Amino acid sequence: MGAYIFRRLLLVIPTLLGIMILNFALIQFVPGGPIETIIARMEGGGDVFENIAGGNADADVGREESDSAYPGANGLSQDFIEDLERQFGFDKPPLERFLNMMWNYIRFDFGESYFRSISVVDLVLEKMPVSITLGLWSTLIAYLVSIPLGIKKAVKDGSRFDTITSAMIIVAYAIPGFLFAILLIVLFAGGSYWRIFPLRGLTSPNFEELSFIGQILDYFWHIALPVLASTISAFATLTLLTKNSFLDEIKKQYVITAKAKGLSEKKVLYGHVFRNAMLIVISGFPALFIGVFFGGSLIIETLFSLDGLGRLGFEAAVARDYPVVFGTLFAFSLMGLVVSIITDITYVFIDPRIDFEGRG
Numbered sequence: 001m002g003a004y005i006f007r008r009l010l011l012v013i014p015t016l017l018g019i020m021i022l023n024f025a026l027i028q029f030v031p032g033g034p035i036e037t038i039i040a041r042m043e044g045g046g047d048v049f050e051n052i053a054g055g056n057a058d059a060d061v062g063r064e065e066s067d068s069a070y071p072g073a074n075g076l077s078q079d080f081i082e083d084l085e086r087q088f089g090f091d092k093p094p095l096e097r098f099l100n101m102m103w104n105y106i107r108f109d110f111g112e113s114y115f116r117s118i119s120v121v122d123l124v125l126e127k128m129p130v131s132i133t134l135g136l137w138s139t140l141i142a143y144l145v146s147i148p149l150g151i152k153k154a155v156k157d158g159s160r161f162d163t164i165t166s167a168m169i170i171v172a173y174a175i176p177g178f179l180f181a182i183l184l185i186v187l188f189a190g191g192s193y194w195r196i197f198p199l200r201g202l203t204s205p206n207f208e209e210l211s212f213i214g215q216i217l218d219y220f221w222h223i224a225l226p227v228l229a230s231t232i233s234a235f236a237t238l239t240l241l242t243k244n245s246f247l248d249e250i251k252k253q254y255v256i257t258a259k260a261k262g263l264s265e266k267k268v269l270y271g272h273v274f275r276n277a278m279l280i281v282i283s284g285f286p287a288l289f290i291g292v293f294f295g296g297s298l299i300i301e302t303l304f305s306l307d308g309l310g311r312l313g314f315e316a317a318v319a320r321d322y323p324v325v326f327g328t329l330f331a332f333s334l335m336g337l338v339v340s341i342i343t344d345i346t347y348v349f350i351d352p353r354i355d356f357e358g359r360g
Contacts, residue, residue, distance in 0.1 A: 114322065146234070173233055181226070184225045
């Protein structure tokens with residue numbers, strides 16, 4: 001097992017390098033950049049894409065053509081543009097910029113945001129509580145509800161319970177998360193009906209003044225709606241995956257043999273079937289965790305006025321804040337690869353018969 005983990009850790013290096021190379025190369029072909037963003041702000045346009053497209057025709061009347069490579073920079077001196085390029089490091093060729101960036105990332109030096117005057121690490125740590133809340137609780141609730149439900153559906157396959165619950169989770173899956181979030185706001189956050197839950201933030205303004213129990217209750221009071229909205233779509237996939245996995249195992253010969261020997265249904269189900277059926281369920285954990293934790297929270301964060309990693313990534317991409325974009329990409333990719341290794345280790349704990357060392 002130790003040798004397998006060591007090989008997987010070594011494989012992390014080229015995988016991470018490939019992810020960074022691909023994304024860095026793509027960025028070179030995307031129009032706009034931090035310098036264009038600054039120029040757009042100084043010119044009063046405020047829209048980088050408008051300036052890239054050529055700007056407002058009326059505003060261009062009377063302007064002399066400029067040799068600058070940056071559209072919209074006609075009113076700025078070339079010396080100023082070159083000084084900006086030196087500050088951002090764009091006076092160097094792309095290969096040199098990439099190598100310098102990777103050398104810094106190897107030392108976990110992610111630099112400083114172009115537009116926020118704060119280090120990328122501090123910025124991520126500032127937004128992390130929101131993403132931890134949405135990612136951790138959504139994943140935990142999805143597994144705690146879906147796995148028992150999927151097992152019961154497998155045991156009662158074809159029954160009325162199975163039919164009703166299947167219809168419910170399919171309807172839940174068909175509802176987009178953001179639409180469900182809006183429905184929750186309208187019904188329970190003072191939209192049109194009841195004001196039971198707060199609409200913004202993770203805690204109340206007087207959070208520090210509350211008792212320990214009061215702080216816990218206040219925290220869960222604030223996260224109830226956003227966590228529910230971000231979890232709803234995960235129930236269907238995970239429940240049906242669990243059910244189908246258990247159904248496949250229940251029909252196998254070893255289960256029939258175990259029942260013929262007089263073992264109780266509960267012992268057969270949880271002593272033999274569970275560890276085999278759960279392997280395919282656990283294999284989907286990295287994708288579910290990373291997806292909920294980093295990918296699917298932008299709209300939920302916006303609707304519930306939460307400032308997390310979803311909004312940070314979107315705003316950094318729009319503003320072309322490259323240190324934030326690449327720094328978070330590196331950190332999150334590394335975390336995803338590590339979670340994948342942890343998932344493999346979990347296989348061994350669930351089914352000790354698995355031996356990764358035996359892989360050819």
